[in-house]
Amino acid sequence: MNETEAALLFAVLSNADRLKVIRALVEAGPEGLKAGDIAVKINASPSRASFHLTALAQSGFVGSKRKSRSIFYQINFNRLGALVSFLMEDCCKGSRELRDCCNMQASDRN
Amino acid sequence: MNETEAALLFAVLSNADRLKVIRALVEAGPEGLKAGDIAVKINASPSRASFHLTALAQSGFVGSKRKSRSIFYQINFNRLGALVSFLMEDCCKGSRELRDCCNMQASDRN
DNA sequence: ATTATATTTCAAGTACTCTTGAAATGAAAG
């Protein structure tokens, strides 16, 4: 991941509605949530929710699967993790100080 | 930190020039770098660099201190850490799966 | 086939962000 790609992903996270979607999908677990239920949960119109879900899906932060009439969206931790790793490990060179600020440790000790 | 505040901070990270600034300031260490040197390093005009440095400073990702004619900017890991913590601990509820994707562990085991 | 449900797509309007180059500010040196 380079700066340009990371910047595009951060742009997707730079919206309160989309962060609420992420929170809701994390709560929901692996099954995910129907688009309509997400819209209700984040208090947005169907078209507005769809707009944000499209952004999240295109960037890979969420996946989607149709089940009958509904479309279920699920969180994709891999993509989130890749972006966080870019920021912490690459951009900030694995700074110990930054990890301390997050109450985190590297799990691969060398 | 709530979704709205986090979204504003992610917006600041959603620009390749600003990510390059962060990378340069992490490399530079606690002394930081002069505005002019940052402009050269990220390959931007002085006014363009200043525009991005202002965004980074206003959001708290960097600090600044005048020294004679130059202004030195320094990285602020606290602010970065707070945003990463919001995303991982709050928004994603400290998801083990997400931490694994970042090769990270919580440092406070309960 | 018709109707109902779930979701997306589209177009228009508004607002924000970024870039550029010129002008303004601040600080030091001659």
Add this chain to the structure above:
DNA sequence: CTTTCATTTCAAGAGTACTTGAAATATAAT
């Protein structure tokens, strides 16, 4: 106090993002 150096501010223009409501699509039920 004039000049030089470092940086910021400003205004204009181009591009991008978001919201809204209406229309279109897809699936299932009657």
